[in-house]
Amino acid sequence: MHQPTVGTIREYTLGDDDVPWVLGTHLTERCGPLARAPDGNRVLLIEAHGFARRLPYHHHKLTLVFAAMRRFRDRLSDAGYNVIYLKAETFGDALETFFAEHPDATLVTMRSPSYGSERRFRDLVADAGGDLRVCENELFVSTRGAFDEWADGAETFTHEQFYRWMRRESGVLMDGEDPVGGEWNFDDQNREFPPEEWEAPPAPSPEPDVVVEETAAWVESTFDTWGSTEEVRWPVTREGARDHLEHFLEHRLPAFGPYQDAMRTDDWEMAHSLLSAVINIGLLHPLEVIKAVETAYHDRDAVSLPSAEGCIRQLLGWREFVRHVYRQTMPELASANQLEATASLPDFYWTGETGMNCLAETIGDVYDRGYAHHIQRLMVLANFATLWGVEPRELNEWFHATYVDAYHWVTTPNVVEMGQYAHGVFATKPYVSSANYVDRMSDYCADCRYDSDETTGEGACPFNALYWDFLARNEAKLRDNHRMRLMYSHVDAKREAGDLEAIREHVVDLRANVDDV
Template structure:
């Protein structure tokens, strides 16, 4: 059985009338009620379609979710479970059908990380005349109670403190109570740009069966989707997910660390793990990833510590952190907007039609596969939206719809807080930059029609003028931030020299260009 290792995992048993209900993001036989059910047990799965009509979701995202559910159903049937698999418009309709045939049953399900889902499900089950018992979600590395004890008395959360606590509590990459190698993280070693002749390790490929192909075709017909319908490349079965993990550890992990923050126009995957879709569906337990990476570091000379620690920090640290921060700050986090940004998300996020090479290439990556890596998300997509003044909830909705690994509990802390400094619960400053950062960490600027070194005048990179305009218009809120002192000394110089007036004029031109689809 797979359970969290930080905190006390839940202990419970299933009664004769208890039926495991497996949600579409909990596709794991070794955790939760399903792991405790005897062979041949009844199992409920509900493939509800209504949510897929609310947003123009990426075609690959819907294909991934529904194909993975159907594959998991078939796997359970093959191993002897008595599976009730209902395809309905809503969960309420599914519950009504199930309890009409099973009036004495009590559903037992792991809690979903999404805010308010437990209460909604409980109400729907009650309306259907049934019973529901929610238990701890074991598809994480830490329990809710453990985090709550750690967080007790804190007004704000800091990832680095949490991450060190998780390492100590789990023993991962630890030796005699100290971090292996003497340091907690190796960020300074993981900000390199690969040489021009560097070739990224190959991306794994999968052979898909008729179930997945039929699901992809059905998604095209049934829903108004966004994104490419071709070149689907994500694991939809447990075996494929394990193969992807093995491929990453064997082929990609050694080079992941140094280049994890780099961006190249012709390389969508670099050496990234590409495991988040499988982990967020439950096809892989996060501790499987952590254990495989740690074992590779300890057993192989070709896996450097900075690569292993970089992955573990993302899975054991960041993924756990945002899950807990989300539940502690919802529902306020979803609409948080401390900078009072009120502009609409530019249409170019959907069309990709812009002469800004970094944006067009990144959006093209998302359109093609429902994926772009974390620095593209933070320092291109979220950076531009923050500088532009986009309302955080609008950008959050876009990420939720377009990324294959996106769920509300994932995107809301990452986008609203980390990406747009919407709340202040853990971000200590806005993560914004001019063109300088994009140029330093990518090859985008070389083929762009905008000049990366210019802030004003025709052809000046929009990131530059927007950056200084952002600092200028948010001066009252940000100047007192001790991490922004140097930047505001530059703002002062631009205000005193009169350059800020030219910057404001350039920003006005950029907004007019965007309105005319000419940016």
């Protein structure tokens, strides 16, 4: 059984009338109520369609979720479970059907990490005349109680402190009381740009799957989706997810570390694991991925410590951290907007039609596959939106709709807080930059119509003027931030030189002609 190793899970058993309810993001029989159910037990899965009409979700995202549920249904049926698989417009409709046919049943489910879901499910079950037990979500490495004890009532949190605590508590990459290699992280060694002759390791490609093909066609004809309807590359079974993990360990992990922040044209996958989508629906447990990466470091000469630690930090550190921060700060986090940003998201986030090559390439990656890696998300997509002054909730909704691995608990801390500095619960400064960062960490600027070295004038990269305008516009809120002092010394120099007025005029022109940016 897969369970969190940091913290204690309250043990429980299932009675004869208890029916595991497996949500579409809990597709595993290795933990939760299903892991405790006897062979042949009734199991409920609800394929609700109404949520898919609320946003223009990526075609691949809906295909992944629905196809994975259907394949999991078949897997359980083949294993001898009595699977009750209900398709309905809403969860409420399906629950009424279920309890009408199974009035004796008590549903037992793991808690969804999305805010308000437990209360909503309890209300729906009660309205249907049934009973519901909600248990700890075991698809994480740490428990809610463990984090709350560590946080000890704090109102702000630091990822690095949390990550070190998780390393100590879990024993991952530890040598007694010290981190393996003598350092807690090797981030400074993981910021290289690959040489021109470097070729990315081959990306995994799942075998053709009839269920995926049928589901993809059904999604295309049923919902108003966004994104390409071509080949869906994401695994939808436990076996496929395991194959992707092994492929990453063998072919991609050795190159992951040094180039994890790099961005290259026509190289959407680089050396990234491409595992977040299947982890977030339960096909892989984060702990098994962490342990596999740790073992690969010890057993495979090609896997360096910076590569292994960089990957483990994303799962053991960041993923766990944002999950807990999300539940600690909701619902305030979802509507946070401390910089009072009010601009609308430019249409080119949906169309990809922009002369800024970095944005066009990244949005194109997302359109084609529902994926772009973490630096593209933070330093291209969120960076531009923050400089432009996009209202955080609107950008959050875009990420939620367009990424295959996106759920509200995932995007809200990453987009609203990390991406747009809207709350202050853990981000200590806005993660914004001029074109200099994009030019240093990508090859996008070489083929762009804009000049990354120019701030104003025809052909100047919009990132540059927007960056200085952002700092000037938010000076009252940001100048006293000790991490921003150097940047504001440059603002002062530009003000003294009389450059800020030209920058402001250039930004006014950019905003007036946003369709031509």
